[in-house]
Amino acid sequence: MLIKRRKGWEIPEHLATPEALFLNRRAVLSGAAALAGAAVWPQWAAADADPTASLYPAKRNETYKLDRDITPEDVNGKYNNFYEFGFTKDIYRTVDSLKTRPWTVAVDGMVEDKKTYGIDDLIKAMPLEERLYRHRCVEAWGMAVPWTGFPLSALIAKAKPLSSAKYVRFETFLDAKMAPTQRQTWYPWPYVEGLTMAEAMNDLTFMVTGAYGKPLPKPHGAPLRLATPWKYGFKSIKSIVKITFTDERPVSYWETLQSSEYGFWANVNPKVPHPRWSQATEEVLGTGQRVPTLLFNGYGDYVADLYKGLEGQPLYM
Ligand code: MTE
Numbered sequence: 001m002l003i004k005r006r007k008g009w010e011i012p013e014h015l016a017t018p019e020a021l022f023l024n025r026r027a028v029l030s031g032a033a034a035l036a037g038a039a040v041w042p043q044w045a046a047a048d049a050d051p052t053a054s055l056y057p058a059k060r061n062e063t064y065k066l067d068r069d070i071t072p073e074d075v076n077g078k079y080n081n082f083y084e085f086g087f088t089k090d091i092y093r094t095v096d097s098l099k100t101r102p103w104t105v106a107v108d109g110m111v112e113d114k115k116t117y118g119i120d121d122l123i124k125a126m127p128l129e130e131r132l133y134r135h136r137c138v139e140a141w142g143m144a145v146p147w148t149g150f151p152l153s154a155l156i157a158k159a160k161p162l163s164s165a166k167y168v169r170f171e172t173f174l175d176a177k178m179a180p181t182q183r184q185t186w187y188p189w190p191y192v193e194g195l196t197m198a199e200a201m202n203d204l205t206f207m208v209t210g211a212y213g214k215p216l217p218k219p220h221g222a223p224l225r226l227a228t229p230w231k232y233g234f235k236s237i238k239s240i241v242k243i244t245f246t247d248e249r250p251v252s253y254w255e256t257l258q259s260s261e262y263g264f265w266a267n268v269n270p271k272v273p274h275p276r277w278s279q280a281t282e283e284v285l286g287t288g289q290r291v292p293t294l295l296f297n298g299y300g301d302y303v304a305d306l307y308k309g310l311e312g313q314p315l316y317m
Contacts, residue, residue: 048100050215050223051120057213058128058148066132067298068284068291071143073212075286080219081137082238084172084179084191095218097178098239103223109169109244112160119223123209125158126150130213131206136268136297137233142282147227148210153201155243161197165245168200169193170226170237188257193226193237194250194264196306204229204302207240230299232266267307268297269316 078092085091085098103119117125127150136142152168172191176182182189199205206227209216216222221238228235234254254262261275270280270293281290296303307315 048222050101052123052209053215055123055128056148056210056215058130058210060130060132060146064131064133066134066144068134068144069287070132070146071284071286076143076145076211077217077219079141079285081233082219082221083187084181084189084239086181092219094180097180098218098222099178100218100223100239103241105224105240106242107155107159107245108242109246110162110165111245112162113158115159122155122224126154126207126209128209130210133206133227133229134297134299135227135229135233135236136282136293138262138266138274138277138279140277140279140282140293141285142291142293142297143285146212147206147208148213148216149206149208149227151203152205152207152226153203155207156200159243159245161245164247166197166247167245167249168195168197169242169244169246169250170195170240171242171244172237172239173241188253191237191253192250192256193235193252195228195235197245198306199228199303202303202306204299230267230296230303232268234262235266263314263316265307265313265315267303267316268293269295271295272316 079089080091081089082091082095085095101119104116105119105122106114106116108114128148129150130146130148132144132146134142135145156168170193173179174182174190181187195205208220208225208227209223211217211220216225221236221240224240225238226236226240234252249264252262252264255264268279273279279293282293283290294300
């Protein structure tokens with residue numbers, strides 16, 4: 001007998017946000033944006049001219065369901081961590097200096113096909129889809145986002161990694177003229193993150209090019225960012241310019257800054273507190289509610305197997 005196991009974050013249909021409601025909300029939001037006009041609507045709504053704009057909205061992949069409403073676009077777009085543009089949450093005020101065209105992404109290291117892609121060629125060559133993902137920051141807040149993008153595995157298939165490649169290392173741009181905080185040389189710029197090859201190949205690992213049915217707004221890390229929803233948000237590196245296949249475990253920006261607080265794995269776990277934040281619950285942004293946090297952010301059915309045999313490692317920070 002075939003028994004369909006309900007995955008952790010799947011909830012009965014009648015409790016899910018009806019798509020129509022979401023679409024209506026989106027229409028209301030974008031209508032409001034149009035009415036409000038450029039003078040009052042924040043700069044981030046106006047991305048740089050984007051030759052891929054007609055590819056949005058992409059068809060939703062219904063596999064990925066939420067247990068909560070989608071966070072309203074304006075809440076999400078005005079509460080961000082993007083330290084290249086400042087250390088407060090309102091970087092939507094300063095991020096307009098990020099220039100997202102022209103933009104290239106180098107794929108290099110231990111691969112058969114090293115290549116530098118123009119971002120528009122890359123986006124056009126990839127199978128774009130929309131996915132509803134939860135997003136959980138180590139600061140104990142969470143949200144739910146309709147990302148658009150492509151599975152990292154699709155890019156990996158093009159690059160053809162050598163069998164010696166064990167990790168994927170991601171790097172953000174380095175340009176202090178564009179990103180004022182990068183003038184503060186005591187921080188280990190550029191922002192770097194990494195995954196094991198098995199994590200990179202996992203179905204959930206998503207390269208994000210859009211959100212809310214449009215090209216990615218600058219505060220979220222246009223034109224290309226990572227989404228690994230079972231890990232704390234700091235793993236989801238923004239504005240990527242380089243993807244390197246390597247046999248050395250990458251040392252991330254945060255690990256370099258404070259290795260006692262931020263580790264390589266960073267899997268969401270309510271039982272392992274960060275020195276400054278309990279991880280037992282999270283504030284759902286835009287709702288005023290706190291909800292219990294789930295192991296692997298509720299995505300255990302997809303990813304728990306990746307960590308079998310690694311129990312001795314500090315997998316959660
Ligand atoms: N990527 C870069 N390049 N710079 C950053 O400061 N912040 C990280 C991550 N990616 C960050 C980054 C952190 S701490 C979080 S929680 C998420 O981006 C926030 O993503 P959001 O602003 O889209 O919610």
